[in-house]
Amino acid sequence: LEVPEAARWGGGSLVWPQGSEWIVPSRERGAIVKQLRAVLPWTALNDGQRIRLENFLSELVAWLPGAPLTNPLDYLLRNALAVWPALRAGRAEVVLDRKKVQFGPEASAALVAAIRLVVGAQLARNLEQTRGIFTVLEAYDLAYHTAVRRKGQLTFADVQRLLRPDADRPMLSRKVGGGRLLIDWRLDAKFDHWLLDEFQDTSYTQWTILRNLLDEAVQDAEHRRSLFYVGDVKQAIFAWREGDARLFRQIFEHYNQAAPGAIAEQYLTDSWRSGPAVISMVNRVFGDEQAWRALIPAPAANRWVGEWRTHTSAKPQLGGYAELLQANDEAGRFAAVLRILQKVEPGRRGLSVAVIVQTNDTSARLADYLRRVGGLPALAESDQQIALDNPLTTALLALLRLAAHPGDTFAAEHIAMTPVAEILRAAGINSPDELTARLLAELHADGFAVTLDRWLRVLEPSLAVTDGFSRLRGRQLVESAQEFDQNGQRDIAEFLAWAEACTVREADTAGVVRVLTIHAAKGLGFDLVILPDFEGRTLDKLREGLAVQRSEDRQIEWVLDLPSELFYAADEVLSAHVATRRADAAYEAMCKFYVAMTRAKRAMYVITEPVGTSKSQNFPKLLEQTLGDTWAAGDAAWFEGLAAQEEASAPPALAPLDPA
Numbered sequence: 149l150e151v152p153e154a155a156r157w158g159g160g161s162l163v164w165p166q167g168s169e170w171i172v173p174s175r176e177r178g179a180i181v182k183q184l185r186a187v188l189p190w191t192a193l194n195d196g197q198r199i200r201l202e203n204f205l206s207e208l209v210a211w212l213p214g215a216p217l218t219n220p221l222d223y224l225l226r227n228a229l230a231v232w233p234a235l236r237a238g239r240a241e242v243v244l245d246r247k248k249v250q251f252g253p254e255a256s257a258a259l260v261a262a263i264r265l266v267v268g269a270q271l272a273r274n275l276e277q278t279r280g281i282f283t284v285l286e287a288y289d290l291a292y293h294t295a296v297r298r299k300g301q302l303t304f305a306d307v308q309r310l311l312r313p314d315a316d317r318p319m320l321s322r323k324v325g326g327g328r329l330l331i332d333w334r335l336d337a338k339f340d341h342w343l344l345d346e347f348q349d350t351s352y353t354q355w356t357i358l359r360n361l362l363d364e365a366v367q368d369a370e371h372r373r374s375l376f377y378v379g380d381v382k383q384a385i386f387a388w389r390e391g392d393a394r395l396f397r398q399i400f401e402h403y404n405q406a407a408p409g410a411i412a413e414q415y416l417t418d419s420w421r422s423g424p425a426v427i428s429m430v431n432r433v434f435g436d437e438q439a440w441r442a443l444i445p446a447p448a449a450n451r452w453v454g455e456w457r458t459h460t461s462a463k464p465q466l467g468g469y470a471e472l473l474q475a476n477d478e479a480g481r482f483a484a485v486l487r488i489l490q491k492v493e494p495g496r497r498g499l500s501v502a503v504i505v506q507t508n509d510t511s512a513r514l515a516d517y518l519r520r521v522g523g524l525p526a527l528a529e530s531d532q533q534i535a536l537d538n539p540l541t542t543a544l545l546a547l548l549r550l551a552a553h554p555g556d557t558f559a560a561e562h563i564a565m566t567p568v569a570e571i572l573r574a575a576g577i578n579s580p581d582e583l584t585a586r587l588l589a590e591l592h593a594d595g596f597a598v599t600l601d602r603w604l605r606v607l608e609p610s611l612a613v614t615d616g617f618s619r620l621r622g623r624q625l626v627e628s629a630q631e632f633d634q635n636g637q638r639d640i641a642e643f644l645a646w647a648e649a650c651t652v653r654e655a656d657t658a659g660v661v662r663v664l665t666i667h668a669a670k671g672l673g674f675d676l677v678i679l680p681d682f683e684g685r686t687l688d689k690l691r692e693g694l695a696v697q698r699s700e701d702r703q704i705e706w707v708l709d710l711p712s713e714l715f716y717a718a719d720e721v722l723s724a725h726v727a728t729r730r731a732d733a734a735y736e737a738m739c740k741f742y743v744a745m746t747r748a749k750r751a752m753y754v755i756t757e758p759v760g761t762s763k764s765q766n767f768p769k770l771l772e773q774t775l776g777d778t779w780a781a782g783d784a785a786w787f788e789g790l791a792a793q794e795e796a797s798a799p800p801a802l803a804p805l806d807p808a
Contacts, residue, residue: 149289150309151704158278162706163697164721170268171275180265181205184258189249197244200224208262213273221266222714228263229718235260270715278694278709311357336361340373347379351390352702355399366403366410375411381455382434385667385740387732388691392702393739417457419746421673423466425782426748427459432774434742439773443765444687444734445727451735468750469782472775474758481680481755482514486522488753489661494676495525497790502674503663504744505681512537514680515663523614529664534625535647540611540618541625543568544603545644551587552640554580567610596643597629625650666744676787677748680755682741686765688734690726697725741767751786 156162160171174180185205190198203220211221227243234240235256241248242259251259297306311331342358342365344350365373377399384393403410419427435458441449475481485503494501503518505511508528515528516537528537535541543566550559560580563569577583590599604622611618628650632643662674695708708722716722745752756768758777 149285151707152286154279154282154286156704157282157707158275158709159706160272160275163275163708168268168271168719168721170264170271170719172264172268174265174268175261177209177265180258180261181208184255184262187254187258189251189255192249193244194247197247197249200244208266211266213269214277217714225263225266226714228259229714232263232718235263267715267718270711271719274709274711274715278707281694281709282707308351308353308357312353313356313360332360336364340365342375342377344375344377345379347377348381348384348393348396349379349386349391350395352392352395353390355392355395367407382452382739382742383670385670385736385743387736393735415457418460418462420462421749422461422463422746423468423750423782424461424464425468425470425786426746426750426752427461428781429470429472429752429754429775429779430742430745431458432779433745433771434738436774439770440738442773443770444738445731447728447731448688448734448738452738463749466750467783467786468748469784469786470748470752470780471754471784472771472777472779473753473755474777475680475755476757478683481757482517484753484755485514485678485680486518486524488678489518489524490522492676492751492787494661497787499675499750499787499790500673501661501676501678502669502672502747503661503678503680504666504669504747505663506666506684507681508665510681511663511665515661518661518663519617524661525616525620526661526663527617527620529662529668533648534621534628534650538618538621539566540604540607540615541621541647543607544600544622544625545647547583547603548587548640548644550580551584552644554584567607571606571610591638591640595629595633595638597626597633600629601626666740669747670743673747673749675748675750676753677751678753678755679744682744682754682756682767682771684766687737687767687770688730688765689737690729690733695722695725695729737767751782 151157160168164171188201190201193201200220200223204224207218207220211218217225224242224244228235231240231242235242235251238253238256240251240256242251243249302310339361342362344358362375365375377396379396381393381396384391387393400411400413422430434452435456437449437453437456440452444452473484475484489501492499492501503514503526505514511528515526518524518526535545543563546559546562546566547568550556550563553559563572572578572583575586577586587599590602594602604626608619608622625647628647629643632646637643695710697705697707699705710716710722710726716726745754754771756771759768759772762769
């Protein structure tokens with residue numbers, strides 16, 4: 149655990165060091181309800197308002213902390229908190245049934261006591277629940293440490309924690325600091341120059357591991373040593389794994405404050421990837437300060453504006469095209485992707501192409517659509533299980549499964565619906581037992597790779613001429629079997645488990661439509677990029693998980709399982725924490741979409757649904773404000789002047805098996 153101190157988990161004194169107006173001793177609930185009932189302005193209420201208050205009082209008696217708020221409780225709680233300062237002052241107008249009701253000093257005080265009872269009880273429940281979460285995690289961590297770490301099996305995160313130069317506890321040895329200083333001394337003696345790439349994704353823990361060494365390089369009075377760090381804080385999309393983009397600027401300011409000019413700064417605004425049309429769209433969307441400020445929290449907008457510089461294309465000869473299109477729904481967006489691919493024909497022209505989406509689920513569904521409806525060689529690059537996403541290899545696995553278990557009727561029915569059944573009959577194999585004898589003999593003599601390669605060659609003529617995807621998966625299954633054979637096993641059940649778990653991410657291949665997520669596309673470039681998946685949540689949407697409050701030096705001050713928005717918004721400390729998290733989430737969302745829109749070399753097509761009357765502060769809203777409903781730049785026929793590659797007369801054959 150990064151925070152092994154139990155006191156930081158659900159510790160009210162750490163969350164509210166100055167005290168909380170909610171976590172205070174309270175009178176007995178029955179007495180509070182009785183007092184409120186006695187002083188409410190009943191005579192000034194209409195029937196609907198009386199019913200509202202009666203229902204609230206009844207539900208207040210029955211409510212338990214942690215339980216969902218019923219409508220009567222939620223209604224009055226929201227309306228009371230909306231005028232909370234006035235209620236505390238002793239005179240307020242509370243909305244009941246769309247009309248304002250005057251609450252005098254006694255009624256205000258009684259309602260304040262009731263609201264404090266509910267909010268305080270819920271926050272206390274969340275504190276208690278957080279402590280319970282710690283107890284479970286602590287027990288799990290102890291079991292994991294005993295079963296895994298003590299055997300020397302460390303994750304990358306474990307190694308970072310071991311190397312962290314904590315001053316108050318030994319990490320590498322039983323002597324505080326001894327092992328750590330020795331490591332620093334050896335590295336410092338060996339390296340004079342430090343180059344850190346993709347620095348915007350560096351975590352604070354990783355920085356602390358290297359900080360002492362880099363201090364020596366930067367502060368070298370003889371200037372024989374150097375620090376060179378490179379990154380783009382507009383591409384900081386790994387905050388979810390502790391990437392800390394603020395480090396980039398803070399380190400620069402830290403060293404230059406101590407010694408002005410210690411670190412020089414240079415912006416690279418020329419794009420060596422994208423043509424002018426693509427860069428034009430990027431500048432329009434990400435350089436519109438007014439549009440950004442209307443959509444995201446001010447701290448996020450300030451960070452973005454502070455780092456943004458107008459881009460230029462270092463490759464004007466690419467020309468190209470960029471366009472914003474609209475479709476009514478997801479089906480329409482998928483269909484638009486297919487129409488673009490059919491029009492451009494990237495395979496025939498030898499162009500690399502990527503369709504970039506937000507989630508692995510969308511990637512898999514869109515790739516399946518392009519293969520099934522368009523007959524295109526589309527690959528979903530989300531660690532796809534190569535043996536389970538096409539009819540060829542699934543039929544082969546069913547063949548193996550039936551050979552291992554002759555009574556497996558599901559496998560038998562699967563085979564009966566494929567060309568495998570006819571091949572078996574032609575080979576004189578008319579029963580599962582005959583298949584078992586034949587296949588087990590082949591596997592024993594030749595192994596899985598040779599056997600599967602042999603069956604694939606027999607099955608290949610049954611595939612459609614355009615089904616290059618299944619042929620590719622067949623080759624990949626044989627390659628996987630070669631690796632499996634190296635351990636000498638011949639057990640079919642073991643191989644089936646291996647094959648079903650085998651995943652792959654394809655390399656960049658001209659003509660193959662790569663469907664991948666924004667995170668997977670980072671650092672890559674493609675001749676043609678299509679972006680059909682910008683719909684969804686608001687830009688400042690919080691990531692789910694525990695609330696973790698950090699100090700300026702990134703030390704964790706407290707951890708809390710946040711209550712619902714109604715409760716945390718009522719508290720100054722929690723609402724300030726959430727506001728900071730929302731700003732961070734918005735900045736990361738901006739970075740994510742910036743990464744997506746800077747992958748294209750020649751052409752980029754963005755496909756969104758009409759914003760209409762939606763009030764969602766999401767990325768399509770930004771596109772509407774910066775580009776309008778539709779937009780285009782460059783030559784719409786950009787691809788026509790590109791020479792078509794000579795087409796093969798037949799689909800690619802299965803790769804021959806390596807005789808080694």
